[in-house]
Amino acid sequence: MGLEVQFLNSKIKQLLVLTLIFSFFATSLLGFSNSASAAPSLDVKAEAAILVDGDTGKILYQKNVDMMLPPASMTKMMTEYLLLESIKKNKISWDQKTRITEHAHKISQNRGLSNVPLRVDEQYTVRELYEAMAIYSANGATIALAELISGSEAEFVKKMNAKAKELGLKDYHFVNSTGLNNKDLMGQHAAGDANEENMMSARSTAILAFRLINDYPEVLETASIPVKNFRDGTDDEIEMDNWNWMLPELVYGYEGVDGLKTGSTDLAGFAFTGTIKKGDTRLLSVVMKTNSYKARFDETKKLFDYGFDNFEKAEILPGNYQMKDQKTLPVVKGKEKEVKVSTKEPLSLVIKRGEKENYKPKFVVDKKKINKDGELTAPVKKGDVVGHLKIEYKGKGEDYGYLLDGDTKGKTEVAAAKSVEKANWLVLALRGVGSFFGGIWSGTVDMIKGLF
Template sequence: MLTLIFSFFTTNLLGFSKSASAAPSLDVKAEGAILVDAETGKILYQKNADKLLAPASMSKMMTEYLLLESIDKKKISWDQKTNISEYAHKISQNRTLSNVPLRVDDKYTVKELYQAMAIYSANGATIALAELIAGSEGEFVKRMNAKAKELGMKDYNFVNSTGLNNKDLFGNHNSGSETDENMMSARATAILAYSLLKDHPEVLETASIPRLKFREGTDDEIRMENWNWMLPSLIKGYNGVDGLKTGSTDLAGNCFTGTIKQGDTRLISVVMKTDTRLARFDETKKLFDFGFANFEKEQILPKNYQVKGNKTVSIVKGKEKEVKVATKEPLSMVIKRGEKENYKPKFVLDKKKMTKDGELTAPVKKGEVVGHIKIEYTGSGEDYGYLLNGDTKGKTEVVTTQSVEKANWFVLALRGVGGFFGGLWSGAVDMVKSWF
């Protein structure tokens, strides 16, 4: 009887422990998906993240980036007016696509066209902006691909400014074949969104608008409802969602790049090729639920932290033979809940600052960077790393805590003599040892 009780207790206890420590599973019904911490680029989840897929109108995030960059550089302004080309006009009249109809006999401000693009995914407005910025959509596409490379995106190819299939452009495609469409991986799309939010956070001022009237009070007035139905007041509303861009074509299926902020944590999600318009939001909700349930922002290291065994760095030619080093700033990260002890600091010296023997050369200034501490995950789960290779996030600089002056020639000479005789003495001791 005691044996049976012990067996039952042991079996259930082990079963409970296994269940409690098991990594949470997530079944995202999309061809590709990724979830990222927007502050650091830390990847929290991924599925087929490097598979090349059609992003459809999520491509417009690159058009937004280049437009906002042009605004910052004062190459164009929000109140600047522009004409509408026959090409942009013709596209804008196709109401089977997302559009606000534009006139060739009128002018539109950059702000009007931008709002139509960002809120309503208006394709004609997007082309008009591309033509304004670069002179032609073909030239603009070259800039899109160049900027993608600059941002560190790897899996991508832009053939137009909108994300439409080239066959829908009435023969006006300037890159690729008639059946080509923009392509990006979920990772590349996340890098684009990450860069857009980091470099141009003002994008959210417009992306978060649920409804707006285009050309209000005119004969051309159109009520625009944001295609991002996860904005809090819309049908798939989720608290904290304030962007970013949807997409839909036959090739792309239905996709969505979302962003949400709750507390001091902002997440970026990408889902590509879901079955329906609603499904892209349902799958995004899974990602957001997963992210906030299983990860939290924690301070891993305080300011002035010293790694055990690496509290000092040796110095040559200095008045002191070593100098204390510590972290310059505190380091906070989004980590798996309840696993703080599995994130370990590792001290990495800057070899460019060191001699071949791993020493600093005096003089050394207080606050001089001598390396960094990076955090390594030692738990049993999978660590996906960061969006960008060489990202400085997840690291903190290590600096000297005091200055060390260079020793004068007399002290250096004495050390040299001491070293010489010390070497002779060590050699003599070794020789004597060999006699016995």
């Protein structure tokens, strides 16, 4: 009995140990499963914030995105846009020199603001002033560029508001080219009253940044410069340290960050529009009204980490893709009565990780290309665009849509896969006769059926 009891006790102990081990691993696996499937939470400590895919404008996260807030020096992205547009249109050139007005000179001498000192008896190239604005957020240099482009800052502000509307910004109000409070402009403010400041929502700020980096990607070549000397080798030489401390070489460096614009005033707090590229994915973020210089970068890091951890770029549709329920469109007056349609190009999007199956294509036909019966009219040429496929998210999470209404970057065109020539008059006539007699025959059959 003693040996049997000892043997039994030994087996019970082994069983208890195995049970504990199994319970430990089961709990660990369950915990892992729950953490993997749970919706990620993101607590961004900013009054407003947004994260988007920099290539398509797909919104990945948003908080108070339509609240109007002061953008401070993020305003200068609009000045950059108008400058780069003027250069593209050959209205000004990089090597063009300009003199400095008394107003721009006075502002540039205020070292309580971000500035490079400018002289009224000196000429500066557009490139010098642009680099001072883009790298060092120099306010006097910004005003000098606005005056060069439009003759006066007041006229430039009119262009800013007009361009904002053209670019599709939703909520905005520009009163100066710099983002300063008007009270800091020594009574020479371009628009509004003495205490006004530019206003934009996070969504509008993101739209402006999105258009800037996509229409003029060269802006990032300058925005990514960590430090540069202004007027190197002269008596006016000054070191310009980039205020974007998330550039990889600087204090809060984050690999892949290459822009874009910081901003801070008493009213705005600390704001930042950041952009980063890793592999073939570019993210763009905006945080507005954080409570410290460092906080704006901390909160941006949260957004970037969230974006890369929870989203991935994937090919949703290949080229020459055909919808299962819409492989053809009917054609009238053609040698063939229908034509195959397929996508012209593959479509890649930033999507939620592990949810590719929840992104479904929807065909949207171009109503201008079809008649009231939904038919194309011959002749149809191979490659003629007949509509587009857009992607709809069918998962459980929230879908925030895109920055811009009607944006085409989250879609792919659908085109005719072959040509359909117009039928000659004889074929069309015979079809007409056939339709006529077919109609009579159908009517006669219906009448006879009615008699019985």
